[in-house]
Every structure is written in C-alpha cells, then in structure tokens.
Amino acid sequence: MYKAEPFHFTNTKKTEGTKFPLFFFCVICVICVVLMVDSEDVASAPSTPATPGTPGAPLFGGFKADRSRNTRKSLLQSCRCFSVEAWAMEEGSLGGVSCSIPPPLVSLARKVGAEFIGTFILIFAGTATGIVNQKTQGSETLLGLAASTGLAVMIVILSTGHISGAHLNPAVTIAFAALRHFPWKHVPMFIAAQVMASLCAAFALKGIFHPIMGAGVTIPSGGYGQAFALELIISFNLMFVVTAVATDTRAVGELAGIAVGATVMLNILIAGETTGASMNPVRTLGPAIAANNYKAIWVYLTAPILGALCGAGAYSAVKLPEDSDTQDKPAAARSLRR
Known part of the structure; x- marks a missing residue:
C-alpha cells in the first residue's frame, strides 16, 4: 500500500x-x-437533521428516550421534537411517545x-x-x-x-x-x-x-x-x-x-x-x-x-427532500435508525 x-x-x-x-x-x-x-460550550450533536446553521455535523444524532403512558409533563414540555397540548398530558391520554431529547x-x-x-x-x-x-x-x-x-x-x-x-x-x-x-x-x-x-x-x-x-x-x-x-x-x-x-x-x-x-x-x-x-x-x-x-x-x-x-x-x-407527511411526524419517528 x-x-x-x-x-x-x-x-x-x-x-x-x-x-x-x-x-x-x-x-x-x-x-x-x-x-x-x-x-x-456547544451542543454535542443535533437531534434533528443537520441543516444550514446547524452548529455541527457529528456522525451520531441526539439521545433518544421512549416513554409510555406514565410520561411526565416536564419531559413532554421540554421535548423539542413536537408540541403536546395540555389536555394530552393527562395520565392515560398518551399511548406511546418517542422523543428526541436534546443532547448535553x-x-x-x-x-x-x-x-x-x-x-x-x-x-x-x-x-x-x-x-x-x-x-x-x-x-x-x-x-x-x-x-x-x-x-x-x-x-x-x-x-x-x-x-x-x-x-x-x-x-x-x-x-x-x-x-x-x-x-x-x-x-x-x-x-x-x-x-x-x-x-x-x-x-x-x-x-x-x-x-x-x-x-x-x-x-x-x-x-x-x-x-x-x-x-x-x-x-x-x-x-x-x-x-x-x-x-x-x-x-x-x-x-x-x-x-x-x-x-x-x-x-x-x-x-x-x-x-x-x-x-x-x-x-x-x-x-x-x-x-x-x-x-x-x-x-x-x-x-x-x-x-x-x-x-x-x-x-x-x-439528497431526497422530506415529504410533507414525514415533516408532520415527530422527529423521532423520522429518525428511528439514528
């Protein structure tokens, strides 16, 4: 060689x-x-796709955490991947939530x-x-x-x-x-x-x-x-x-x-x-x-x-653009393999 x-x-x-x-x-x-x-201090990795303005381009996305119906309101409120209405935060109202948590x-x-x-x-x-x-x-x-x-x-x-x-x-x-x-x-x-x-x-x-x-x-x-x-x-x-x-x-x-x-x-x-x-x-x-x-x-x-x-x-x-259906879904659902 x-x-x-x-x-x-x-x-x-x-x-x-x-x-x-x-x-x-x-x-x-x-x-x-x-x-x-x-x-x-800068973010270690973006939890969403890297786009113009993304502070870095690491080879791994953010940490992911799956929560069931016992999801705490504080976790949902701090999640940046999608918005959750107040009524949906009541216990038993959410079947399953998959959320990308911002990395440290x-x-x-x-x-x-x-x-x-x-x-x-x-x-x-x-x-x-x-x-x-x-x-x-x-x-x-x-x-x-x-x-x-x-x-x-x-x-x-x-x-x-x-x-x-x-x-x-x-x-x-x-x-x-x-x-x-x-x-x-x-x-x-x-x-x-x-x-x-x-x-x-x-x-x-x-x-x-x-x-x-x-x-x-x-x-x-x-x-x-x-x-x-x-x-x-x-x-x-x-x-x-x-x-x-x-x-x-x-x-x-x-x-x-x-x-x-x-x-x-x-x-x-x-x-x-x-x-x-x-x-x-x-x-x-x-x-x-x-x-x-x-x-x-x-x-x-x-x-x-x-x-x-x-x-x-x-x-x-x-690179294929993301379709509208994909964009309407939570970020975690679009990045299950990351």
Whole structure:
C-alpha cells in the first residue's frame, strides 16, 4: 500500500537525543489549546437533521428516550421534537411517545481533545501498518493494510463520534464548513488538532521503528496526474458517504462507523498500490515531515480537499427532500435508525 524508500538518519549519534522534541512540543501545544478553549460550550450533536446553521455535523444524532403512558409533563414540555397540548398530558391520554431529547453540552475543548486523540489513533494505525508491512517483507498484504485502516476509522467514529463528530481529516472539516454543517470559527481549532495529532503519531513511530520510517509515507508510484485523479475520486467517495450518514437522518446513522470504515477500506483496495490511498492531508503530512520525504506532497494536500468538497456537494444535490407527511411526524419517528 505505501511505497517509499526506507528512511535512514544521516547522523545516528546526533539524532538519538533529539528523536522526540517535536513530539513533546506538539503534545504541550495541544494541552495549551485545550486549556484556552475550555470555556466555550456547544451542543454535542443535533437531534434533528443537520441543516444550514446547524452548529455541527457529528456522525451520531441526539439521545433518544421512549416513554409510555406514565410520561411526565416536564419531559413532554421540554421535548423539542413536537408540541403536546395540555389536555394530552393527562395520565392515560398518551399511548406511546418517542422523543428526541436534546443532547448535553460539550465544551469545544473536549471536542478538540477528542479530535486530537481520534486522529492520533488513525494516523498511528495506518502508518504503523505500512511500516510493519515493509519490515516483515510484505506479510500484511494490501488487504491487511486496508482492513487495519478501515477498522481504525470505525473504532474511532464509534468511540468519539458523539463527542467531536470524528472528522479526523481537514478535508472533512472544510467540506462540512463549506456546506454550513459546521461553524467556520471552529475549523482552525479542529485542523490544528488534526495536524498536531499527525505529527505526534509520526514522530512516535519514528522513535519506535527507527530507522525505518519511509514505508509510512504515501507517495505515488506512477505519474502525478494519475495520483491526483485517484486521490480526488477516492476522497469524493469517502465524503459522499460521510455526508450521507452525518447529515441525513434517513441514512444508517447508527452504523456510521461501519459505513465509513468500509468506504476507507474499499478506497485503499482501489488506490493503495498507486497512491497509498491517503484521502487525508494529515495522513501524509505528519509522516512526510518525520521521514523528510516530501515527494508529490502537493497532491495529497489539495486533491483530498477538492474531492471532499465535491463529494459533500454531490450528496447535498441528490439528497431526497422530506415529504410533507414525514415533516408532520415527530422527529423521532423520522429518525428511528439514528
């Protein structure tokens, strides 16, 4: 999947004492950022479909609670998904109520922290698999590399999707912001967390697998034009699926991790041997800096962003409008799979 010449240090003695300075610097920066933004609170996930003005685009909807005839008046009055007349609140008047309860507030600091941890796990897993594959003379195989990265994406989405939305990718963050599913004012913080997580993961791997690091860098095995086209297309595929499960309540929202992970795995099987199947600027940036290998890096910094913008726009264009009957029903009834 990841084709690159092994990276070797030119001066081993000199670098032994300086393997981790940048790693620790990035960790300190993240801690400072978290402390600075800890005071701002935003909703963790919308309980209704993401629309222009929605404060975020996480991969999971709000918490849901089903109540029977013993539903309390206070719960019904606080429910935002539909209005209930006073006479209907009397005991025994309601057969069954399904209501989406607004999720608790999550501070921006927690979101940024979750994004940092999730991106670190993804970059560490994807890059480490490529390095181990080279170190063991290809024992992992392309299928193993694809499965490793796909599983990492699935695990991170399932574990942090309800906190930060699990973007894990500057291209995803920018695409959501461009479609007004994510606030632009939070974009710099998310991208900073993603970049620092990539650097920390790359330099951690550099220290662990020294001096082998080149196999973790995504570089094209063919022409730059071919690599650009492939990265754009697979990024389009990824963002099309992400937009579907993150912004449309009729999609399989609760299976978002599986859907996105499977898409990543498919894309790696398609383009892994040709481009390394980055789909993510920080997947390439951190390992490239750690290995000092910047071949065709412009391809991996531009094509995924363009592809993500096109993918998000394409789904928004073909997304089916909700009919009037669906709009008249409670929100929970329209989003039973979320």
